[in-house]
Amino acid sequence: MDILITVLGDEAGSEASSLAEWLRADEDVPKSAISLARTPTAKGEMGPVTDIVQLLLDPTTTSATLTAVAAWLTARRQTTTIHIKSGDREVEVESASIKDPAQAAKSLMEEIEG
Structure with missing residues (x-):
């Protein structure tokens, strides 16, 4: 499963980098599944380059990885919003909105798997 995560309002890319580091530190998340990609603005447009955390997961690691993403969100000092895309x-x-990272991960799985 290919999952793209964008931290909204993160023009500097520091929050996306923080999320990638958090995931790499989690022993249940495969390190080889995590990459940080840059999405340039459209040709002729001005604006920031967006950092995206890309996750290439197999079904056995998706739940643990989404739990780690939810845990990272709950650890943020200020309100943080992420955009998650998988396929369409x-x-x-x-x-x-997250009270329990495991429950949030379950809800996310339902949302992105349909």
């Missing part, structure tokens, strides 16, 4: 499915999650 997209969902946004705000840190303030």
Whole structure:
């Protein structure tokens, strides 16, 4: 499963880098599945380059990885919103809405798997 995560409002890319580092530190998340990609603006447009965390997961690691993403969100000091895309499915999650990372991961799985 290919999952793209964008941290909204993160023009400097520091939050996306923080998320990637958090995931790499989690022993349940395969390190080889995590990459940080840059999405340039469209040709002729001005604006920031967006950093995206790209995850290439197999079914056995998806739940643990999404739990780690939810845990990262709950650890944010200020309200943080992420945009998750997998195939043609997209969902946004705000840190303030997460009470239990495992339950949030389950809900995310349902959203992106259909």
